[in-house]
Amino acid sequence: MQRSEISFPYPALAGWRWPAVVFTGRRPGPKLAVIAGIHVNETSSIEAVIRLQRLIRPEDLSGEIRIIPVVNLPAVPHRSQYICPIDGKNINFSFPGRPDGTFSEQLAWALLDDWARDADCFIDLHGGDLCENVAHFTVAQQIGDEAFDRRNVEIAACFDAELIVRLAPSHLEKPGRSCTGRATRRQHAAFAEAGRIGIIEERNVEFHLNGVLRVAQLLGMITSAPPKSRAPVFVDEYLWIPAPHDGFYRYHVNPGQKVEQGQVLAVAENTYGDRLGDVRAPVSGYILWSLTHAFVMKDSFVMGLGKPAA
Template sequence: MEAGLYKREITFDYPALAGWRWPTVDIVGQRPGPRLAIIAGVHVNETSSIEAVIRLQRALDPAKLKGRVSIIPIVNLPAVPLRSQYVCPLDDKNINFSFPGRPDGTFSEAIAYALLNDWAHDAECFADLHGGDLCEEVSHFMVVQRTGDADFDRRNLEIAQCFDAQIIASIDPSHMDHPARSVTGRAKRGQYAAFAEAGRIGLIEEAHVAYHFEGLLRLLHNLGMTDNAPPKQREAVIITRYHWVPGPIDGFYRYHVEPGQKVAKGTLMATAENTYGETIAQVTAPEDGHILWRITHALSPKDSFIIGLGTKD
């Protein structure tokens, strides 16, 4: 492709994806270089990430770019009419935990497979942007898949550190044994990826958009595709265990912690009440750690996840 900005729609030749067309953008630089593939909208209410990739399209100048940037702003197209949280309404599965996918699978499995094996198969790096569905608030954090290969893991961590994160969750190689996030699917292929979280309750807010947008600019610079990048303001805390904390009872939950907050073992994180305002349960931190995210909706059923907690081995 010659240098320039190209807008088009693409399709994938898998049964579950028949009839769907994804709007995409390619920004091709005048000088040779690597390819960065970027997706957003795996969860369609996480609008800070979608806004960031729209902003990136306007910011990149092909005359100053080395290589190629490819963008799919919204992956989960079937979820748009319903504003569906987390899942694709065609199969009730979460695309986010469907990688590496299957070519003969359901919509979520097939699009996960198509993204890795067709659309981004030759990309030097794959960036997957998330953050802040309708009932949640998340810290500025990254997820990195450890593989046990020291050189690969070091480089993957360097990529994550391009984003000005509060926390980096470096997750165990055991995640590679099961369907998981795109960063895990890429690691199984021996390919690098960035997985970014920032946002809350479906809102477009500048601090969260800037986290994604400026992180992508630093990633482009790190890959040698641009000459400049904005400075970082902090160094992330690296955690190695990611706990999904469930609510112990049906209740009206009042939260006592905020995303990004450091907590000690035993810290009161949430209180559950009944509809008479009586306390019926408490949720405390099982270990010292950092709050990755929390649910914002007060009503939660028993065993639904209400807090993400990152800790160290």
């Protein structure tokens, strides 16, 4: 095991150093890159990466595992949700990034082009910011190439997910998640979500940790990993559901739940208790995540909904 602090040769990243770990196996093999902490309050995923470091034994490993436990270092002292305080951007939707961009864009570029350029698989762990409750799901970016897409789904299925979201090739046309950025380079990635309200919970930590171990097993890096307990449901559209009013929201559904078109997902009230309106499911599908905080501003997103294939 080699611990270090790494830096990247891009002007916006000057002066920043990221704690990182590299495990080199006793036998040659694939390279696996694992990150967490793009959103620093998603602590179950960060805890999973910390535990992963305790589990890896070089004598049992073929190849190399690289780890950056916390990507969004500027957010740590502020407990900033979603964004990087330096440029106000969400790193999560900045990939593949730009070498001449802002801090978030240069960091996204550095992760893919410098740190993980030669990685056989890139794993990005997420889930459950301070005001969120997130289902156990993974995202597999599709590019329209049958063999590539099948492999990305196979990697996503290593996690014991309730749902697997297959993103359409149209997502490649604009900045997006790390798995989308990798797909623009025809490189494989896993993107996993699980957690709630910024706390460490065992079931969510295990989802992330065991998923990484199964990916390593799939790649032939380790010989065994914990078994899965369920078969996922596949969805092919990721819908973001906005709040219709400024209000105090009462949520009627839970992450992972199946809902029908027109079903009431949440109710908005004012602080007198008057009903302002309903959030209804635009299509039938499955709840990917929901806010947990009652106060929501109009047009901000209250839920994610996965629509199954027709």
